[in-house]
Amino acid sequence: MRIGQLARITGVKSETIRFYEREGILAAPPRTKANYRDYGPAEEARLHFIRRARDLGFSMARIRELLDLSDDAVRSCAGIDALARSHLGEVERKIASLKALRTELGRMIAACEQDTVGDCRIIDVLADITEP
Amino acid sequence: MRIGQLARITGVKSETIRFYEREGILAAPPRTKANYRDYGPAEEARLHFIRRARDLGFSMARIRELLDLSDDAVRSCAGIDALARSHLGEVERKIASLKALRTELGRMIAACEQDTVGDCRIIDVLADITEP
DNA sequence: ATGCACCTTGTAGTAACTACAAGGTCAAGC
DNA sequence: GCTTGACCTTGTAGTTACTACAAGGTGCAT
Numbered sequence: 001m002r003i004g005q006l007a008r009i010t011g012v013k014s015e016t017i018r019f020y021e022r023e024g025i026l027a028a029p030p031r032t033k034a035n036y037r038d039y040g041p042a043e044e045a046r047l048h049f050i051r052r053a054r055d056l057g058f059s060m061a062r063i064r065e066l067l068d069l070s071d072d073a074v075r076s077c078a079g080i081d082a083l084a085r086s087h088l089g090e091v092e093r094k095i096a097s098l099k100a101l102r103t104e105l106g107r108m109i110a111a112c113e114q115d116t117v118g119d120c121r122i123i124d125v126l127a128d129i130t131e132p
Numbered sequence: 133m134r135i136g137q138l139a140r141i142t143g144v145k146s147e148t149i150r151f152y153e154r155e156g157i158l159a160a161p162p163r164t165k166a167n168y169r170d171y172g173p174a175e176e177a178r179l180h181f182i183r184r185a186r187d188l189g190f191s192m193a194r195i196r197e198l199l200d201l202s203d204d205a206v207r208s209c210a211g212i213d214a215l216a217r218s219h220l221g222e223v224e225r226k227i228a229s230l231k232a233l234r235t236e237l238g239r240m241i242a243a244c245e246q247d248t249v250g251d252c253r254i255i256d257v258l259a260d261i262t263e264p
Numbered sequence: 265a266t267g268c269a270c271c272t273t274g275t276a277g278t279a280a281c282t283a284c285a286a287g288g289t290c291a292a293g294c
Numbered sequence: 295g296c297t298t299g300a301c302c303t304t305g306t307a308g309t310t311a312c313t314a315c316a317a318g319g320t321g322c323a324t
Contacts, residue, residue, distance in 0.1 A: 004269060014270085016312060023311090034321050036270055045256060052229050057189030060311065069240070070253075081244040088237040095230045097184050098223050105220040108201070112213040121202075124177060136300060146301085148281060155280090166290050168301055192280070 001039045002032075010047045017047065025050060025064060056094065062087075133171045134164075142179045149179065157182060157196060188226065194219075 007014045020026040026046060029037045046067070053063045069083060104121055139146045152158040158178060161169045178199070185195045201215060236253055 002270070013313070015314075019312065032321095034270080035272095036321085054311085055189050056226055056229055056233075057187050077244045081241055084237045084240045084244070088234060088241065091230050091234045091237060094188055095227060095234065097188055098227045098230065101188075102220060102223045102227065105216045105223060108216045109213055109220065112209045112216070134301070145282070147283075151281065163302095164290095166301080167303095168290085186280085 001044070003037050003039070006039045006044060006047065009044060010051060012047055012051055020047070020050065023060065025060065025067065058090075062090075133176070135169050135171070138171045138176060138179065141176060142183060144179055144183055152179070152182065155192065157192065157199065190222075194222075 001009075003014045003017055006012075007017060012020075017026065021028055026043065029039050029043055032038050049067075050063055053066065054060075058066070065083060066087060069080060069087075107121075133141075135146045135149055138144075139149060144152075149158065153160055158175065161171050161175055164170050181199075182195055185198065186192075190198070197215060198219060201212060201219075239253075
């Protein structure tokens with residue numbers, strides 16, 4: 001698959017795909033004889049992953065670490081464990097925040113269904129989540 | 133409370149707080165007679181909220197909308213409902229992605245506990261989540 | 265042979281900060 | 295009273311993670 005099709009499938013612009021390649025987060029794919037980048041399903045999955053992780057607020061550095069967990073077979077169990085645990089902590093915190101936000105948005109929608117506007121407590125609802 | 137203390141409490145740099153004020157996402161607080169910004173608990177909560185939402189990958193524009201939901205008492209129920217529903221959708225998607233990620237990280241940690249390294253399926257695990 | 269998708273390098277713009285400089289004010293402690 | 299540190303201002307520039315566009319070239323289908 002060429003870059004344009006990969007871009008359409010993943011919703012990542014061609015230029016951004018090349019940018020990821022320059023940044024070393026996406027390996028340089030094989031080239032066709034016309035020197036076109038030739039992507040397969042593995043790259044597609046990886047790109048999807050990068051896109052999702054970025055959308056979830058993970059930095060490139062953090063994503064690099066997550067991808068390293070996936071790529072690096074030569075790592076010690078202790079290393080994997082520590083890294084995975086640290087990422088897990090961040091993920092748990094994000095889930096907790098999002099759930100609080102979801103509850104509050106749900107409450108507002110419910111209030112609207114009864115035609116009562118009701119106070120918005122979105123701000124307060126995230127106040128108790130422990131610090132990142 | 134002055135800007136420095138607010139910065140320490142929220143983990144947001146003084147310069148970023150002033151930046152948010154310039155951007156209109158945080159109201160200009162009253163000033164002391166020495167022209168120092170004088171913040172109360174409401175601003176602290178709002179700033180905490182902004183920080184959390186940014187960490188969750190929401191753009192400033194999206195945060196502005198969420199804060200508007202909270203600020204704007206003069207809005208129609210239909211308007212609130214539509215906006216809240218749209219935000220809710222985004223929140224649900226993010227939760228789903230994070231849960232998938234959490235499961236996979238948990239699985240890797242569990243594998244490590246048995247001293248078996250095991251394949252990392254982080255990338256694939258986010259593949260099925262429906263498009264943003 | 266025309267047009268489109270791709271190739272390259274390079275520059276510049278955007279969002280959301282982050283940092284630092286220059287010059288000034290204020291208030292607490294010695 | 296004077297120094298020190300935290301704040302004030304405006305302004306510029308750096309960083310991250312893109313995004314856009316330009317200039318010039320290649321491959322290939324109609």
